[in-house]
Amino acid sequence: MFKKNNQIKDLNQQEISTLIGLGFTITGELKGKAVIRIDGTVIGNVNVEGGIVLGEKGMIKGDIQTGSAIIYGTVNGNVKTQNLEIKKTGKVNGDIKTDTLEIELGAQYNGKLEMHQSSKTEDKVAAKV
Template sequence: MFKNKKGSQKIDSLIGHGSVLSGDMKFAGGLRVDGSVIGNVTSADEKNGTLVVSEKARIEGRVKASHLILNGEIVGPLEVTQYVELQPRARVVGDLTYKVLEMHPGAVIEGRLLPLAGARVVTPEDKPADAKDK
């Protein structure tokens, strides 16, 4: 089990840098991708599936998860049922369906943004006062 810097995201599985996985996969809990996946990546649990795609990682295929933190590249349609964070080096080539979206400057989307019912975009004003000061 791995944890992110904040300690809040539990990562159960890792596809390491330099690794290439060909084929569709389902993951449970949290999955961090530092390598490449050629195929569809789907969370086994529609409500609790966190996918973290690091800066040098790439996924070619359909992605479905409840939470996504992206700083690498995904080529294919994405469906994120809860929260997606597109970090500065994120690149999406395909349509992104989301509920809550946070997009950092530098992130690129080549496709459509399709909000789910009740969707919203996180703005700096939505963050707590102490987070703005950091």
């Protein structure tokens, strides 16, 4: 459960369809299907199916729901995702619900953690029995 996931690696290599640059502040809810990179500030919830890369100077003040997330910046809100990676510069202040989690040395996390296996993993285990 705490091992590096290939989906996280793939997120770093996927095409970024939306970029919120450094110095920009967006207020309101963000919704989408592709991958977004945030280097600025978002004040509101972020619901993105493809994935989120939060840059080192990026900040989200709201809840996140996504397939995969890589956090280099700061999140002040809850995170619900299948795959989460918090880098050494990352900070999460809120509860996390995830299938897989990787936290680098130096990262900061304050909140409750709920981990569960994805249904795909459970199906594979059940099929072997």
